[in-house]
Amino acid sequence: MRIDIVTLFPEMFAAVFSHSIIGRAASRGLVDIRTCNFRNYAHDRHRTVDDYPYGGGAGMVLKPEPLFEAVEAIVAETHGQGAGQRREVVLLTPQGRLFNQDIARELAALDHLVLICGRYEGVDERVRQHLASMELSIGDYVLSGGEVAAMVVVDAVVRLLPGSLGSEEAAWDDSFVNGLLQFPQYTRPPEYRGWVVPSVLLSGNHEEVARWRRRQSLLRTMERRSELLAKAPLSEEEAGVVRDLGR
Ligand code: 6GU
Secondary structure, eight states, X not given: OEEEEEESOGGGGHHHHTSHHHHHHHHTTSOEEEEEEGGGGOOSTTOOOEEOOTTOOSSOEEOHHHHHHHHHHHHHHHTTSSTTSSEEEEEEEEEEEEOOHHHHHHHHTOSEEEEEEOBTTOBOHHHHHHTOSEEEESSSSOOSBSXXXXXXXXXXXXXXXXXXXXXXXXXXXXXXXXXXXXOOOOOXXXXXXXXXXXXXXXXXXXXXXXXXXXXXXXXXXXXXXXXXXXXXXXXXXXHHHHHHTTO
8 A cells, every 4th residue: 555645744754654563564565655745846936835815814725736736746656556546635634524443444445545734724625626535534623734633544544454463463352443442451460559450351261251341342332432332233242231231
């Protein structure tokens, strides 16, 4: 998979993308992540990328020309590289669709992901209408720009690429994979400052452990994120547990 990030601040990404799971996926060749400073596509001597909003008001608006030309250069470069059959050009903006695990899975199936980092004041509407194929937000709060949001999307997507996770990091029981929050995890010591690990986890009874974890997942999801329960695919047994817990 190839990922291009179109940004005014390419230096922000190096540390995040060179470590841990993303760094390893890149060095294994599972993903090729690049940044493009769209200031390089500005037209004037001052390399201007923004301008005053038509109609007045505070803040500046990102001009269309540098963004269009940067993305078009990336698309032209990847033409005939195998990349390009399945591509999305994503504008990161608080007005976008709320990013979640389902969208991460959709994006992980692409050959090419282009992420455009907007500034919070605004992006010329023609970028939304005629350049981006999708708009994403990572939550209902305001960030200064799309850069941190792009890092979030890249992390969630890259860890889903086949071969990205080691066996120790298997994703099957992570929160959201089954539509529920993760169960409580413990490691040694069995008692710390008088706080003990639930005895079932020390019992060695795998069936009991699995049952306890499913129940804890359901409980935690009911308590903290009851709206997720409505969408989660529950087994007969799980639906029964939810009924007993008196949803
Ligand atoms: Cl994608 N961008 C900005 N600027 N703020 C956000 C966001 C994105 N998602 C949540 N807040």
